[in-house]
Amino acid sequence: MDxxxxxxxxxNENRRRILRLLxxxxxxxxxxxxxxxxxxxxxxxxxxxxxxxxxxxxxxDDQRRKYFNIxxxxxxxxxxxxxxxxxxxxxxASPSLDVSTCQYLxxxxxxxxxxxxxxxxxxxxxxxxxxxxxxxxxxxxxNCLEDLKxxxxxxxxxxxxRITNVLDQLGEEVDENGQNRIRAEILAALAAGAETxxxxxxxxxxxxxxxxxxxxxMSERGIVKDNGGNWTLSG
Amino acid sequence: MDxxxxxxxxxNENRRRILRLLxxxxxxxxxxxxxxxxxxxxxxxxxxxxxxxxxxxxxxDDQRRKYFNIxxxxxxxxxxxxxxxxxxxxxxASPSLDVSTCQYLxxxxxxxxxxxxxxxxxxxxxxxxxxxxxxxxxxxxxNCLEDLKxxxxxxxxxxxxRITNVLDQLGEEVDENGQNRIRAEILAALAAGAETxxxxxxxxxxxxxxxxxxxxxMSERGIVKDNGGNWTLSG
Numbered sequence: 001m002d003x004x005x006x007x008x009x010x011x012n013e014n015r016r017r018i019l020r021l022l023x024x025x026x027x028x029x030x031x032x033x034x035x036x037x038x039x040x041x042x043x044x045x046x047x048x049x050x051x052x053x054x055x056x057x058x059x060x061d062d063q064r065r066k067y068f069n070i071x072x073x074x075x076x077x078x079x080x081x082x083x084x085x086x087x088x089x090x091x092x093a094s095p096s097l098d099v100s101t102c103q104y105l106x107x108x109x110x111x112x113x114x115x116x117x118x119x120x121x122x123x124x125x126x127x128x129x130x131x132x133x134x135x136x137x138x139x140x141x142x143n144c145l146e147d148l149k150x151x152x153x154x155x156x157x158x159x160x161x162r163i164t165n166v167l168d169q170l171g172e173e174v175d176e177n178g179q180n181r182i183r184a185e186i187l188a189a190l191a192a193g194a195e196t197x198x199x200x201x202x203x204x205x206x207x208x209x210x211x212x213x214x215x216x217x218m219s220e221r222g223i224v225k226d227n228g229g230n231w232t233l234s235g
Numbered sequence: 236m237d238x239x240x241x242x243x244x245x246x247n248e249n250r251r252r253i254l255r256l257l258x259x260x261x262x263x264x265x266x267x268x269x270x271x272x273x274x275x276x277x278x279x280x281x282x283x284x285x286x287x288x289x290x291x292x293x294x295x296d297d298q299r300r301k302y303f304n305i306x307x308x309x310x311x312x313x314x315x316x317x318x319x320x321x322x323x324x325x326x327x328a329s330p331s332l333d334v335s336t337c338q339y340l341x342x343x344x345x346x347x348x349x350x351x352x353x354x355x356x357x358x359x360x361x362x363x364x365x366x367x368x369x370x371x372x373x374x375x376x377x378n379c380l381e382d383l384k385x386x387x388x389x390x391x392x393x394x395x396x397r398i399t400n401v402l403d404q405l406g407e408e409v410d411e412n413g414q415n416r417i418r419a420e421i422l423a424a425l426a427a428g429a430e431t432x433x434x435x436x437x438x439x440x441x442x443x444x445x446x447x448x449x450x451x452x453m454s455e456r457g458i459v460k461d462n463g464g465n466w467t468l469s470g
Contacts, residue, residue, distance in 0.1 A: 004248065010313065011246010013239065016320070023320040024416060055315065070317045075395050077388060078245065078311040080290065081327075082304060085251070085258040088388065092316075092396030104383040105390060106341040126457045127408065129470075135408050135458055136470030139422035142401045145394055146423065148339040152391045153312060153323065155340060159384050160310050161327030166377045173362065173370050181259060187374035188381065222361045223370055235364075235371030 003087035006076055009053050014038055015046050019070065022056060026069035077156075081164045083181045109144050174223055182206055183214055187224070187233065195230040238322035241311055244288050249273055250281050254305065257291060261304035312391075316399045318416045344379050409458055417441055418449055422459070422468065430465040 009015060017036055021027055029047070033040045047068055050056040057071035072091075079086040127135065170187065171180035182204065189203035197215065201208040215231055218224045225234050244250060252271055256262060264282070268275040282303055285291040292306035307326075314321040362370065405422065406415035417439065424438035432450065436443040450466055453459045460469050 004251065006313075007242070007245045007251065008248070009246075010242045011244075013243070016239065016242065016322075019315065019320040023316070023318060070315060070320070072315065073317075073395060073399050074313075074315040075392055076311070076313040076315075077391075078241075078309075080254065080305060080307065080309040080311075081258070082306070082308075083258060085254040085305070087245075087251075090388070090392055092392045092399065102386040102390065104343050104379060105386040106343065107390060108339050108341065126455075127469075131408060131470075132457060132468070133470035135405065135422065136426065136468040138401050138405050138408075139419070139426040139468060142398065142405070142419060142423040143426040144339060145398050145401065149391070149394050149398070151337040151340040152387055152394060153325075155337065155342060156312075156384070156387050156391070157310055157325055157327045159380055159387060160308060163377065163380050163384070164308050164327065166373050166380065170370065170373045170377070173366060173373075184374070184377060187370065188377040191371065191374040191378040220361075222367060233367070233371040233374060234362075235366075235368035 003076060003078075003089040005053060006074070006089050007078075007087065009049060009055065010076070012046070014042070015050060018043070018046055018050065019055070022068060022070045026059075026067045028065055028067050032068070079160055081160070081167075083164065083167045083184075107148065109141075109148055174218060174221075176217065182210070183218065186211060186214055186218075190224065190231060190233050195232070197229075197231070200231070238311060238313075238324040240288060241309070241324050242313075242322065244284060244290065245311070247281070249277070250285060253278070253281055253285065254290070257303060257305050261294075261302045263300060263302050267303070314395055316395065316402075318399065318402045318419075342383065344376075344383055409453060409456075411452065417445070418453065421446060421449055421453075425459065425466060425468050430467070432464075432466070435466070 014036060018032055021032060021035055027035075029040050029043055032038075032047075033043045036043065047056060047058075051058070055070060055072055055074070056068050058066050058068050060066050074089060074091060076087070076089045078088075167180065167184050170184045174180065174183045174187065176183070185204040185206070186200055189200045192203065194200045194203050197208050197212050200206075200215070201211045204211065215224055215226070219226050219231075222234055225232050249271060253267055256267060256270055262270075264275050264278055267273075267282075268278045271278065282291060282293075286293070290305060290307055290309070291303050293301050293303050295301050309324060309326060311322070311324045313323075402415065402419050405419045409415065409418045409422070411418070420439040420441070421435055424435045427438065429435045429438050432443050432447050435441075435450070436446045439446065450459055450461070454461050454466075457469055460467050
């Protein structure tokens with residue numbers, strides 16, 4: 001989903017309250033209206049926008065009354081700094097994703113089993129010993145995952161702060177009329193192994209003539225070197 | 236900063252465009268107005284809201300003309316799932332934070348040096364060999380940090396998906412009238428070592444009488460055990 005659409009949707013207090021309510025349990029329009037103290041008409045309007053964005057969906061119960069629930073797993077990340085305004089929204093990664101292929105990151109969690117698609121239990125049935133064991137394992141996994149989620153969030157904030165620091169430091173060395181950010185990106189692309197103007201342009205998402213202008217200007221100051229069209233860092 | 240205030244601010248396309256513009260370089264009102272094709276009056280109104288939220292700040296240049304820049308590092312995370320609507324905003328963690336204390340997470344990056352607060356270089360001066368080396372090191376670090384940021388984001392999406400899966404699975408076992416989420420949280424709190432109703436209530440942010448009701452109902456089904464006020468998982 002487009003991050004801008006998502007921010008437009010979430011930029012409304014009543015829509016956020018509807019989502020919070022639905023995350024606790026599926027609701028009828030009348031329930032939402034009473035809980036929020038908002039007219040059913042206004043609730044229906046918000047629900048329509050949430051449905052159009054694919055965030056909620058409606059079903060009908062045995063009495064053919066329509067109820068609503070959140071239909072989608074979604075994550076939105078926004079980073080703001082003097083050098084950055086970055087919005088990203090994404091569906092959850094597949095549970096079978098192999099996180100161990102990450103280069104800079106290791107996760108020390110047990111990877112749990114996939115759901116086995118078994119039928120739901122009767123709500124009041126006594127559980128067997130094996131089921132109780134499975135529930136305990138799931139509860140432990142949930143506990144680990146929630147701790148890991150906090151650690152990842154902390155790590156993201158640490159990285160965000162470090163990136164700003166590095167850009168501050170690079171800015172002191174290479175800035176020219178506030179063109180710090182693009183220059184830093186060009187240097188990072190060279191550090192990652194990009195050599196030609198075209199490579200760097202693709203890495204940095206900047207037009208080739210802009211990349212070329214910065215490379216030339218930085219080579220005049222001895223920051224980068226041009227080896228016949230193959231650019232490298234001087235240091 | 237309050238996540239709700241931040242979402243209200245970001246829920247406007249023109250304010251997002253202003254932030255994107257300012258993340259590239261500090262700007263005068265007239266520049267922003269021309270770039271956005273929006274009247275200076277409307278731009279000033281948006282800037283006022285952004286200033287009140289502490290996201291941008293203004294300075295005056297040598298000719299006493301006012302210009303604006305982003306003043307704050309900030310990160311916003313929103314998680315949406317059938318069980319969750321969670322918004323979190325935070326400043327970057329301190330660069331000196333010891334990420335190695337994380338229990339479930341290891342980061343394989345070199346921790347760079349702190350900024351040394353040196354004066355900015357003249358924009359056109361040639362850099363020394365030592366400076367070129369420092370620039371290359373910074374560019375490499377920036378490159379690593381950006382890769383790490385992507386990996387963390389992927390890991391967060393993976394965790395988000397896993398948590399939803401575990402809640403789905405737990406729901407099959409312990410749900411009673413759509414009270415899945417709170418029950419899962421109670422079980423996770425027990426798995427984390429909470430024993431008394433008070434402990435669990437604090438961990439889960441739910442009132443004690445609600446926690447007690449769920450514990451009692453789950454003990455009747457053999458999911459948890461009451462050992463004289465100390466609760467444990469049966470499995």
